[in-house]
Amino acid sequence: MERAKIVENLTIIGALALFIVIGWSSWAVLNDLESEKPADITIKVIGRQFAWTFVYPDGTQSGELRVKAGQTVRLELTSEDVIHSIYFRDFGLKKDVVPGKTNVLYITPLVPGQYLIQCTEFCGEGHYSMLAWLVVES
């Protein structure tokens, strides 16, 4: 076999191996993100133009998400109107909030403080104002 053909075959095999490694590791991360996990508290999150509402297990509602540091929080995300997307910038977490569907997102904030929650799906004229705070208490 001539040298060019050997290089060509090695390139194809190398690229294929690289795609398999990237695909496998991506699948593992995605599977971990999407799987059900034990949580300390479940909070319902309702998105609507142009505000977030957080509903706690005792039925109280708030415009801010208040949790304890170290708690694993299961967020059940629904929308009352259009598609929104909740984004915890400081945690690098984002999930679509879709009408008629319940998406789940887990967060475990460890450091007390205030963190911005944003909508990152253009949802209308007031999209820019669809902000809330995650308050992590010690």
Ligand SMILES: [Cu+2]
């Ligand atoms: Cu929105």
